[in-house]
Amino acid sequence: MKIEFDNLLEKLKTKNIRLSHQRLKVLEYLTLNQCHPTVDQIYNSLHNEVPTLSKTTVYNTLNSLTDVGLVRVITIEDNETRYDIRTDNHGHFKCVSCKDIFDFDIDIDKFSTYELKDFHVKDKNVYFKGLCPKCVQFETLNK
CATH class of the missing domain: 3.30.1490 (Dna Ligase; domain 1)
Known part of the structure; x- marks a missing residue:
């Protein structure tokens, strides 16, 4: 998984997304937990490790990653948005x-x-x- 994570970090740099500790932790979570998490799942999993993390930061990070094509939004249920690190058609x-x-x-x-x-x-x-x-x-x- 390390090679894939390094690859994603390089993609962030090439997409001109500023690397912050909080953004890297969200990206790391998505890479290591390919369970199609919700914002709440990401926030709750990372909050103890990164106490300065807010839900707004998680939303903004996911929006940035989605905008540059590194994360895909999936909405299987109308009332539930999840995020997929795998962006190919599947x-x-x-x-x-x-x-x-x-x-x-x-x-x-x-x-x-x-x-x-x-x-x-x-x-x-x-x-x-x-x-x-x-x-x-x-x-x-x-x-």
Whole structure:
């Protein structure tokens, strides 16, 4: 993971994002915890380690990282914004039981979008919802 983190730091520098301790901690959290966290999850995980961290700083950092393409916003649920360090086109599966979100590879560009030929598509997402293997097993054992 160290090489990937160094690579991200270099990308921050090339995107002219000022490196601060708080921004680096948010970036480090996203890199080491690829769980599609919310702002609250990031803030709560880092606040003890970085007491000067505010939710506003987390929001601003995530907005900056999103603006330069280093982080992707995912909104599987209307009322929940999560952040993904993986910015390539891929799919997401959200378990309706444990609420975990899993990445899966899918060639989104192969989907036929002929009906949208006159549109300018800025973002492509594929979301599935259901039960993850852990929750399927738990549900099966409790029947």
